[in-house]
Amino acid sequence: MEIMASNDELENRLDSSLYGTPQLKPDEQRHYLGTFRERVALTLDFKEVKNSDYLEILKKELESHPEYHLLINGNVPSGSFSALIKISRQTNTNFETVANNTTNSESELAAVVASKDTALNLSNVDVAHKN
Template sequence: MGKRSVDDVLQEGIHGKKQIKASERKRFLGTFRERVVIALTKGQLMQDEALFQLEQAMKNHPDTKLLLNGNVSPRFMNSEQDLASKYNIPYTVVSNREAETDIGAVLTYDHAVNIEDIFVPELHDNQEQSKENHTNPIVKAIKKLFKPR
């Protein structure tokens, strides 16, 4: 490797070391996309279906680690932390105030695995309706009582 120029040294001093795929690392809480097993958005941290998907991924990939977005309120990450403890998966809360990301949690390896579909599908209104239609009739009746008019 050749000598570094004075300009390179100054730029590194001002801006820090150059990072490979910096925008990708910001989005996926410090890791690369090709290392991710499953990614949950901030909104999915509170959805049962997304937690079920995360648990299945933890069962199938025990040698991973869980990265949690430190910009999300800790009360919304309790379930994810409990799952990680249950399956002996280490977890880290990643706080980077300068990086904006829609990702709330990432289950990742230390090496590339190149899994095609890493995102849990968003639960849409019609899926919520069909899910609600399959609930217990007693629960439906109670919900109807407390529904605003």
């Protein structure tokens, strides 16, 4: 018995072979260091990650939510990277360094606090707007 795939199935298989598995919202995932916006609790850009007051807010967020994890942009300067790792250890939070192929402009995110698999749907996640 011969099984024939439809043209759409064949085309999908060829596309997956050539381009890889399609991603859902790839630009959003790139911006939020590999996660979806709906899972994000807090973000810091490259300028904010150098501010000790903002790092304290980050620490309090991680202490309040032990189920969250920390995503760190691989382009973060070593001093800020060390501070983020220290906070991660102090709060017993898992962290992940994310390779980001773009330059570290101030408009990019340096660190993201997110839920691993639960949608939070918070309206404001920028550290500058947190109390």
